[in-house]
Amino acid sequence: MATAAMSEIEQVQDLTALVDGLRVLFEDPEFKVVSEIKRLTGKPIIGNFPVYSPVELFHAAGAHPVGLVGAGNQIEIAHADSRFQSFVCSVIKSTLELGLTDRLQDFEGIVFHSICDPARNLASVFKRNFPDKWVEYIHFPQNLVTESSVDYLENEYRRLLDRLQELTGKTVTNADVNNSIALYNTARSLMGTLYAFRRDHPHILTTRELYSLVRAGHILTVEEHIRLLEHALRLVRTKPGHERDHIRVILVGSFCEQPSLDLISAMEEAGLDILDDDFLLGRRWFTEDLPTDGNGVRTLASAYRDRSVISSVKHDSRRHKGDELVAQVKSSGADAVIVSVPKFCEPGLFDYAIYRRALLDAGIPHLFVEYEEKMWLFDKVQTEVETFVESLLLD
Numbered sequence: 519m520a521t522a523a524m525s526e527i528e529q530v531q532d533l534t535a536l537v538d539g540l541r542v543l544f545e546d547p548e549f550k551v552v553s554e555i556k557r558l559t560g561k562p563i564i565g566n567f568p569v570y571s572p573v574e575l576f577h578a579a580g581a582h583p584v585g586l587v588g589a590g591n592q593i594e595i596a597h598a599d600s601r602f603q604s605f606v607c608s609v610i611k612s613t614l615e616l617g618l619t620d621r622l623q624d625f626e627g628i629v630f631h632s633i634c635d636p637a638r639n640l641a642s643v644f645k646r647n648f649p650d651k652w653v654e655y656i657h658f659p660q661n662l663v664t665e666s667s668v669d670y671l672e673n674e675y676r677r678l679l680d681r682l683q684e685l686t687g688k689t690v691t692n693a694d695v696n697n698s699i700a701l702y703n704t705a706r707s708l709m710g711t712l713y714a715f716r717r718d719h720p721h722i723l724t725t726r727e728l729y730s731l732v733r734a735g736h737i738l739t740v741e742e743h744i745r746l747l748e749h750a751l752r753l754v755r756t757k758p759g760h761e762r763d764h765i766r767v768i769l770v771g772s773f774c775e776q777p778s779l780d781l782i783s784a785m786e787e788a789g790l791d792i793l794d795d796d797f798l799l800g801r802r803w804f805t806e807d808l809p810t811d812g813n814g815v816r817t818l819a820s821a822y823r824d825r826s827v828i829s830s831v832k833h834d835s836r837r838h839k840g841d842e843l844v845a846q847v848k849s850s851g852a853d854a855v856i857v858s859v860p861k862f863c864e865p866g867l868f869d870y871a872i873y874r875r876a877l878l879d880a881g882i883p884h885l886f887v888e889y890e891e892k893m894w895l896f897d898k899v900q901t902e903v904e905t906f907v908e909s910l911l912l913d
């Protein structure tokens with residue numbers, strides 16, 4: 519199966535043009551490519567609200583998981599405001615607005631996760647407003663220290679799988695789950711290779727480009743995404759580039775609601791070489807390939823506890839977020855940290871207190887930046903970043 523968009527993308531031999539094409543695909547609030555995938559494959563479409571979702575289970579059950587990361591600055595919020603208090607992040611409102619404006623008609627279902635109170639409430643609001651949709655909510659374990667947290671999550675995933683099988687009519691075998699784990703292993707590994715390339719050559723593979731390549735995987739099938747990433751890797755390895763007089767940073771805080779692609783560009787143009795980031799973290803959740811020869815559902819449950827990234831929405835008392843950030847800065851050779859958090863994002867803002875203390879103690883400079891997905895004007899952020907960059911370059 520190849521969507522028309524993917525057939526066109528595979529002909530493009532220039533990374534900038536490729537990224538322009540991808541942008542049209544993932545910024546489309548009408549989800550035209552998703553509709554095409556549904557028509558070509560006959561698979562039910564399930565939207566996955568951020569951050570992490572066990573997409574392998576949806577794939578194994580014969581559904582197409584689509585990363586539903588709000589609507590960016592592509593739609594007006596005309597109806598969703600009345601369902602929420604004003605001090606709620608934008609991704610909550612724009613996701614609901616997509617539903618209230620009938621843009622999610624091709625989605626059979628949506629799954630939410632226990633990442634924060636607004637996301638929990640959004641699941642209930644969706645259930646009430648869209649009684650015909652399949653709406654699920656995954657409770658991730660809060661205490662990750664005990665072995666029973668894996669038993670608990672395995673049971674939670676089996677409950678989800680039962681519901682998925684009812685929806686798709688497919689009986690899912692262990693081999694199906696392991697096959698899906700293998701495919702997503704491949705996609706994660708390719709994204710990891712691109713991330714490593716960007717860390718070493720940020721002047722060749724920009725964050726704007728890398729972001730677009732990862733974000734496209736929220737729309738395309740995993741099989742198409744793998745082909746896209748392989749194609750991009752070939753292009754990146756032959757792309758020329760010139761070193762720039764930029765400062766090298768690690769960016770954290772943007773794990774859920776996403777900034778506009780133009781804001782990412784504005785930060786790069788203001789003088790940042792981003793060596794690592796936590797954009798779109800859910801699709802890059804595991805730190806290594808998962809085994810594909812065991813009990814697949816349990817593999818996913820235990821990997822959530824033991825083989826995943828550190829995150830503001832995962833509460834792991836065995837790890838200290840501040841210490842890990844400092845270690846990441848030192849091992850990557852970064853000069854500074856950008857803490858870039860969406861407005862009203864409690865998990866992100868709570869962690870800023872941890873990061874700030876650890877960075878101050880380690881003598882690592884940082885800049886706090888606040889954004890909203892619906893932003894159109896970036897002058898203020900760009901000026902703040904430029905001032906920060908100049909202060910470090912002249913230091």
Ligand code: SF4
Nearest residue numbers: 607634774775863864
């Ligand atoms: S941006 Fe923050 S507050 Fe909003 S849904 Fe995501 S984690 Fe929750």
